[in-house]
Amino acid sequence: MRADRAIRSGLTVAMAxxxxxxxxxxxxxxxxxxxxxxxxxxxPAGAPNVLIVMTDDVGxxxxxxxxxxxxxxxxDALAAGGLRYVNFHTTALCSPSRAALLTGxxxxxxxxxxxxxxxxxxxxxxxxLPPSAATFARVLGRSGYASALLGKHHNVPSWxxxxxxxFDRWATGLGFDYFYGFHGGMTNQFSPxxxxxxxxxxxxxxxxxxLDRDLADHAIDWLATHRxxxxxxxxxxxxxPGTAHAPLQAPAEWLARFRGKFDAGWDxxxxxxxxxxxxxxxxxxxxxxxxLPPGIAPWATLSxxxxxxxARYMEAYAAALACFDDQFGRVIAALRQSGELDNTLVLFIxxxxxxxxxGGANGAMNYLxxxxxxxxxxxxxxxxxxxxxPNSYPVGSAGWxxxxxxxxPYYKVVASRLGGITNGMVVSWPARIKTPGIRHxxxxxxxxxxxxxxxxGVTAPAVVDGVRQMPLDGASFLATLADPDAPSPHPRxxxxxxxxxxxxxxxxxxxxxxxxxxxxxxxxxxxAAPWQLYDLANDPTQTVDVAGxxxxxxxxxxxxxxxEARRNHVLPLQTTSGARLSSAVRPExxxxxxxxxxxxxxxxxxxxxxxxxxxxxxxxxxxxxVAADGLASGTLVTQGGxxxxxxxxxxxxxxxxVYRTGDMPxxxxxxxxxxxxxxxxxxxxVSLARDAxxxxxxxxxxxxxxxADAAHVPQVGAFMLGNEPVAIGRDTxxxxxxxxxxxxxxxxxxxxxxxxxxAGPPALLPGH
Numbered sequence: 001m002r003a004d005r006a007i008r009s010g011l012t013v014a015m016a017x018x019x020x021x022x023x024x025x026x027x028x029x030x031x032x033x034x035x036x037x038x039x040x041x042x043x044p045a046g047a048p049n050v051l052i053v054m055t056d057d058v059g060x061x062x063x064x065x066x067x068x069x070x071x072x073x074x075x076d077a078l079a080a081g082g083l084r085y086v087n088f089h090t091t092a093l094c095s096p097s098r099a100a101l102l103t104g105x106x107x108x109x110x111x112x113x114x115x116x117x118x119x120x121x122x123x124x125x126x127x128x129l130p131p132s133a134a135t136f137a138r139v140l141g142r143s144g145y146a147s148a149l150l151g152k153h154h155n156v157p158s159w160x161x162x163x164x165x166x167f168d169r170w171a172t173g174l175g176f177d178y179f180y181g182f183h184g185g186m187t188n189q190f191s192p193x194x195x196x197x198x199x200x201x202x203x204x205x206x207x208x209x210x211l212d213r214d215l216a217d218h219a220i221d222w223l224a225t226h227r228x229x230x231x232x233x234x235x236x237x238x239x240x241p242g243t244a245h246a247p248l249q250a251p252a253e254w255l256a257r258f259r260g261k262f263d264a265g266w267d268x269x270x271x272x273x274x275x276x277x278x279x280x281x282x283x284x285x286x287x288x289x290x291x292l293p294p295g296i297a298p299w300a301t302l303s304x305x306x307x308x309x310x311a312r313y314m315e316a317y318a319a320a321l322a323c324f325d326d327q328f329g330r331v332i333a334a335l336r337q338s339g340e341l342d343n344t345l346v347l348f349i350x351x352x353x354x355x356x357x358x359g360g361a362n363g364a365m366n367y368l369x370x371x372x373x374x375x376x377x378x379x380x381x382x383x384x385x386x387x388x389x390p391n392s393y394p395v396g397s398a399g400w401x402x403x404x405x406x407x408x409p410y411y412k413v414v415a416s417r418l419g420g421i422t423n424g425m426v427v428s429w430p431a432r433i434k435t436p437g438i439r440h441x442x443x444x445x446x447x448x449x450x451x452x453x454x455x456x457g458v459t460a461p462a463v464v465d466g467v468r469q470m471p472l473d474g475a476s477f478l479a480t481l482a483d484p485d486a487p488s489p490h491p492r493x494x495x496x497x498x499x500x501x502x503x504x505x506x507x508x509x510x511x512x513x514x515x516x517x518x519x520x521x522x523x524x525x526x527x528a529a530p531w532q533l534y535d536l537a538n539d540p541t542q543t544v545d546v547a548g549x550x551x552x553x554x555x556x557x558x559x560x561x562x563x564e565a566r567r568n569h570v571l572p573l574q575t576t577s578g579a580r581l582s583s584a585v586r587p588e589x590x591x592x593x594x595x596x597x598x599x600x601x602x603x604x605x606x607x608x609x610x611x612x613x614x615x616x617x618x619x620x621x622x623x624x625x626v627a628a629d630g631l632a633s634g635t636l637v638t639q640g641g642x643x644x645x646x647x648x649x650x651x652x653x654x655x656x657x658v659y660r661t662g663d664m665p666x667x668x669x670x671x672x673x674x675x676x677x678x679x680x681x682x683x684x685x686v687s688l689a690r691d692a693x694x695x696x697x698x699x700x701x702x703x704x705x706x707x708a709d710a711a712h713v714p715q716v717g718a719f720m721l722g723n724e725p726v727a728i729g730r731d732t733x734x735x736x737x738x739x740x741x742x743x744x745x746x747x748x749x750x751x752x753x754x755x756x757x758x759a760g761p762p763a764l765l766p767g768h
Contacts (some may be wrong), residue, residue, distance in 0.1 A: 043144035059355030059404030074329030082428030104449030124569030138175030158608025250319035265299030316388030357398035369662020446474030600729030634745030640722015641734030
């Protein structure tokens with residue numbers, strides 16, 4: 001389909017050129033100078049192009065570039081001609097890391113102390129990036145750059161993620177000229193929910209479609225269009241795939257490449273990777289491999305079923321990352337072919353945090369529908385060959401997260417341990433970097449923006465759009481490009497996510513203590529207990545607590561953390577409590593009890609811009625008109641899809657409501673009228689009355705006020721109910737009942753929601 005469009009476009013251009021050549025006189029050359037127009041912004045002479053790439057949930061030890069067991073030949077090749085930074089740090093969580101990257105400020109300082117879906121009203125946790133923290137896209141736009149963001153944008157507050165905005169935190173509102181990608185933490189690689197600038201994109205349905213390939217296509221197309229229309233104007237391209245965040249998906253041919261590659265398990269992976277990292281000089285010679293965290297079992301102690309399932313999750317992870325590396329290689333090849341690579345500053349940040357333990361000990365075939373561990377294991381084993389394909393939405397086992405962060409301890413979210421906050425970075429700039437090598441300076445995500453500004457030759461503005469700007473928290477590391485012995489520009493940095501806290505200061509790290517009785521994937525900090533001190537010069541992998549040996553230093557560092565916490569709005573700490581999961585703590589427009597009315601349209605609604613079905617009783621009604629022929633099918637209203645969600649549907653005149661907390665049969669509840677609707681107007685209603693404990697509820701379907709069906713839902717949704725947007729009169733992404741997209745309703749339709757008050761969040765499903 002894409003090729004056909006390209007051929008037609010090429011023929012049209014060729015025909016136009018032929019007509020112009022044969023029927024029109026030659027156009028005169030433009031004048032040497034055009035005067036009288038307002039001057040536009042121009043970049044400094046010789047300013048480089050900028051390509052920033054940041055992958056998702058990729059541990060330090062995942063790619064072969066940093067000693068890992070997943071082949072990434074294109075990143076390897078980039079590193080071979082550039083620099084590998086092995087002491088580079090993120091925030092331990094995706095949205096905070098992206099905020100720090102974009103703004104050059106600490107994440108709490110710009111309100112990004114957590115993901116938008118868990119925002120609260122405390123200044124450090126609102127998820128609202130302020131206009132006083134202009135992004136590098138806005139700054140470079142003022143300096144003559146064209147810019148695009150392709151892929152994941154997880155810095156839109158949940159209540160702004162709808163058709164009416166406001167759009168200040170959308171990519172174009174943050175200074176990017178063009179956006180093509182998705183909002184939120186994740187999307188289905190085979191059936192993504194896409195946005196182009198501010199407009200929803202119909203779910204791609206081309207055979208063989210895969211999002212990472214699509215993003216690479218868009219990157220190459222955007223670069224070619226920019227080159228044709230703005231010769232001499234530099235570009236900023238930020239490519240942010242969802243890889244390798246859940247769902248761990250890859251095309252079948254990539255999955256096949258890794259069959260059996262990880263059967264030796266995570267202990268073997270750790271040992272082999274650790275040896276490679278030392279041999280290549282990526283980690284200090286005195287580094288010690290930390291023990292497995294509590295709750296992570298040695299591979300040899302696992303059952304055959306566990307090994308088979310866990311290895312398959314790792315195969316999917318590896319296939320996803322290797323597939324993206326292949327697509328990244330296409331982008332680099334396009335830059336090389338155009339002659340632009342030499343003066344392009346490429347910063348490839350390998351992960352926005354450490355690899356994730358969110359799958360718990362067992363992992364899950366469906367990240368959204370995680371349930372009891374024994375059920376997860378059996379279900380995955382029975383569907384082993386589907387893991388990583390379009391019929392799965394998987395997340396890996398916590399043991400693999402530990403291995404993928406080798407040599408650092410722990411994983412994503414644990415901001416007090418190096419495994420959560422240490423990621424590799426490759427920097428390439430052929431015009432300036434003449435001697436490849438490894439860099440060991442301590443760096444932070446906030447250092448990217450000031451480095452760009454110095455490399456380009458611009459000054460961070462004091463005022464943007466009339467708003468005085470916050471000072472940058474990062475510092476330029478440009479000097480390290482030429483000098484491997486240049487001092488670290490970032491000698492001190494605090495960290496905090498979910499109460500996991502630490503402060504680094506010139507080789508010392510003070511960190512909160514971990515609770516001892518912690519299940520894998522649900523690690524919790526103990527902020528109140530005495531903190532632990534690590535001498536990273538002599539203990540680079542954070543294995544020996546020396547607080548008792550250096551009590552004065554520990555005390556001074558704790559005072560330093562407290563000062564940084566106050567300055568950056570870290571306090572009061574925002575842990576993931578049950579109250580925080582409720583939409584009632586955020587200004588989402590559907591929180592109020594009452595009536596909401598919708599009609600079909602081209603728009604979709606993000607989770608925070610449509611009344612939530614969680615924590616309340618509700619009734620959804622659809623007023624429809626069935627045509628005289630009596631044939632009626634389509635979606636009336638839906639949210640989510642086959643992996644989790646709900647939908648009010650009509651199949652051949654039969655109205656039904658499907659409610660699914662996952663894709664196991666026990667997680668799917670259906671109520672339906674067993675008689676077709678007659679021609680004419682009808683009101684189809686479904687209601688849910690929660691149990692007294694709030695765990696389950698009673699579903700009742702009525703047609704024209706008459707009872708049609710009822711069923712008990714054993715477990716209502718918890719934190720979210722579907723990761724696909726709400727659509728009226730059609731479906732997007734995947735469908736809740738296996739219907740072909742867009743399964744649109746062809747007739748009159750009005751949807752009315754009568755929502756009760758939010759009573760508070762239901763209990764979490766096991767594994768959350």
